[in-house]
Structures are given as structure tokens and as C-alpha cells.
Amino acid sequence: MRLQRKLHSRADFERGDSFAERPHSGRRGRLFESGRMKGLVLYLINQSPKHGYEIIKEISELVGGGYTPSAGTIYPTLSFLEDMGLIATENSGADRKQYHITEAGKLRLQERGDMIKQLLEKLETKREIQSNDKFLDIHRAMENLKTALRLQLGSKELDAEKIRKIAENIDQAAVEIGRL
Known part of the structure; x- marks a missing residue:
């Protein structure tokens, strides 16, 4: 049996009944193209040292629209960035790691500045469309x-x-x- 989805009216959106505002049960297109999440995480850590949970919350706020990256996305990304020498960790008590950007990470961020700028603009547009x-x-x-x-x-x-x-x-x- 084929799944039927209804098209939405303006009234559906005003009531908050839109498909986009409900949890999605099927596969969606990827919000972040290859390498974009790594760049965004590096960008956020460059702004100030952060714990993994803080990174998750900041990305959720940046993206808007109910998207929150999973720990299963963020922590492997942090491990990759650490393995590449782009970030370093420091224990800040209670076994919580705080991530800091390294000089190599700052250099990589400069090299990828245009990509980060484009991603941030894309996220701003997405938030604007969803919230305005x-x-x-x-x-x-x-x-x-x-x-x-x-x-x-x-x-x-x-x-x-x-x-x-x-x-x-x-x-x-x-x-x-x-x-x-």
C-alpha cells in the first residue's frame, strides 16, 4: 500500500500542523553536504571552547526548524577533527571534555572560509523562511x-x-x- 501524504494549506501551517514541523519518519535529504558539518563544528569551536553538548545546542539554534544533530553525528565529528589535529581536548571536570581549536584548525578554517560563509548564509535563509x-x-x-x-x-x-x-x-x- 502506497503512503499517502496530503498537501498543506496555509491554515495547516498557521495551526502548526505542517509535515515539516512533525517528526519525519522517512529519509530526508541531507541538510549538510559532505564536510559541511565538520566545518561548522570547527567554526563553532573557534568562537570559544565548547563541550559536545554545547555544540549540539548551538547547531540546533543555527539551523532552526526543529533540527538537532544527534550525538552519533557530533561526537564522531569531534573525534575526526581531533585525530586530524584540528582540535584538542581538555578535561573540565566530571569527565567532560572541552574542545579547543588548534593552530592547524585555525589555518583549515581560513582555507575553508568561503564554504563556512556560504553554509551560514544558507542556514540563515532556512531559519528566515521557517520562522518569518x-x-x-x-x-x-x-x-x-x-x-x-x-x-x-x-x-x-x-x-x-x-x-x-x-x-x-x-x-x-x-x-x-x-x-x-
Whole structure:
């Protein structure tokens, strides 16, 4: 049996009934492309030494929209950065590690400055769309598009012609939006 998801109205979003505001049971696209999470964690530690839990909370606040990285994402990232010599730890009591950036980490952060800047801008835009009432219709429409795409991509009748038509419609919408 195929999962049916309803498209959302503005009223759904105003009531807080949007699909995006509920826990997601299926696989979603990755919020962070390869290496972006490592860069963001390094950026946050560069601002001030932090414990892993503080990093999780800060990323959650930066991203907004109910996203919180799991400990299973952050702690392996911290271990990787430490293994690479980009951060170092210091025990701050009660077996809590506090992470500090190293000189090598500062150099890496400078090298990746453009990527970090782009990521922070992307997260700011995401937060703005999700939290600003004036963007409510855009957020709703984006969720409706994602729902429609998920339903089509899960369809057994999806052939090459239908895929081409879907891509063509998305491209046309992008062109029209760009011309506004």
C-alpha cells in the first residue's frame, strides 16, 4: 500500500500542523553536504571552547526548524577533527571534555572560509523562511513540492518520460521565480 501524504494549506501551517514541523519518519535529504558539518563544528569551536553538548545546542539554534544533530553525528565529528589535529581536548571536570581549536584548525578554517560563509548564509535563509510569517506561503509551497516529488519518486509507474517532465516543470518554475 502506497503512503499517502496530503498537501498543506496555509491554515495547516498557521495551526502548526505542517509535515515539516512533525517528526519525519522517512529519509530526508541531507541538510549538510559532505564536510559541511565538520566545518561548522570547527567554526563553532573557534568562537570559544565548547563541550559536545554545547555544540549540539548551538547547531540546533543555527539551523532552526526543529533540527538537532544527534550525538552519533557530533561526537564522531569531534573525534575526526581531533585525530586530524584540528582540535584538542581538555578535561573540565566530571569527565567532560572541552574542545579547543588548534593552530592547524585555525589555518583549515581560513582555507575553508568561503564554504563556512556560504553554509551560514544558507542556514540563515532556512531559519528566515521557517520562522518569518511573511514567508509562510513559500514554506508551505516548498513542503508541498517535496511531498509531491516524494509521491512521484515512490511510484511504480515512474518512467523516463515522466522523470523528464517532472524535471522540466521544476526547471520552468525556477526560471519563472528567477524572473520575478
